[in-house]
Amino acid sequence: MAEGIRKRGEKYSFRINVKDPLTDKWKNIERSGFTTITEAKKARTKLLLLETTPSKIITKDKFVSLSQVYHEFINKYAVYNREKSTLTKYGTVYKNHLEPNWGNVKMGKITYKELSENLFSLSQTHSNTYIVSILKFMKVLWKFAHEQEYLKENIISKVTAPKPDTEETAIKIYTEQELDRFQERFSTTNLITSFLIGTYTGCRRSEVYGLL
The missing domain is CATH 1.10.150.130 (Tyrosine recombinase, N-terminal domain)
Structure with missing residues (x-):
C-alpha cells in the first residue's frame, strides 16, 4: 500500500511526519475517512504541500x-x-x-x-x-x-x-523678537506660509497643515 496510507475497515487513512518551517519542529498529522485509496493519496499530497510551503514562507x-x-x-x-x-x-x-x-x-x-x-x-x-x-x-x-x-x-x-x-513637554512662549527671527529664517523656505498661519491664528500644527 502507498506510503503512509492504511485501510481501517472500509475507510482509508494516512499519517505524515513533517517539519514545521516556521518553528523547525517535527509533527505528526493524521487524516482518515477516505473511501478510496486514490482519494487518500490526493489528500495526502495536498496536505504535504500545504504544511511544507505555507503562504508565509513563500512570501518570506x-x-x-x-x-x-x-x-x-x-x-x-x-x-x-x-x-x-x-x-x-x-x-x-x-x-x-x-x-x-x-x-x-x-x-x-x-x-x-x-x-x-x-x-x-x-x-x-x-x-x-x-x-x-x-x-x-x-x-x-x-x-x-x-x-x-x-x-x-x-x-x-x-x-x-x-x-x-520633561522640558520638551512644557508649554513654550516666544517673544515677538524670537518670532521675528523665526519668520526671517523661514522666509526662504516652503514653511513660511504654515508659520504665518500658525502665528496669526494660534492653530495647532496639525490644524495648520490641514488648511494647506
Whole structure:
C-alpha cells in the first residue's frame, strides 16, 4: 500500500511526519475517512504541500524592498483614504529618514534593533514629537507589509523610541523678537506660509497643515 496510507475497515487513512518551517519542529498529522485509496493519496499530497510551503514562507523569500512597499501603499491606498497633509508628512519622513537607510533593503532583513537605534540617534537633533511621528509612520508601513503577506512577522511592536524630555513637554512662549527671527529664517523656505498661519491664528500644527 502507498506510503503512509492504511485501510481501517472500509475507510482509508494516512499519517505524515513533517517539519514545521516556521518553528523547525517535527509533527505528526493524521487524516482518515477516505473511501478510496486514490482519494487518500490526493489528500495526502495536498496536505504535504500545504504544511511544507505555507503562504508565509513563500512570501518570506520574495525580495520586497521598503521602497516597493512605500510606493505601493501610497499609490494604491493612501492617496484614496489619507488627507493631503498626511501624505505630505509621509513623504517627508520617508525621504529624509527611511529611504536613505533602508530604501532598497528587503523589509524582512530590517531588524527592530536597527529601527530603534536610528530613532534614538535622532534625539540629539530632533524633537521627541518628530521622532514619534517617524515611529508612527513605520508602524503604518510595517502593518501594511504584514497584511500584504510580504513579512512573516511584524516586528514594529518591538521598536522603541526615546522618552520625551520633561522640558520638551512644557508649554513654550516666544517673544515677538524670537518670532521675528523665526519668520526671517523661514522666509526662504516652503514653511513660511504654515508659520504665518500658525502665528496669526494660534492653530495647532496639525490644524495648520490641514488648511494647506
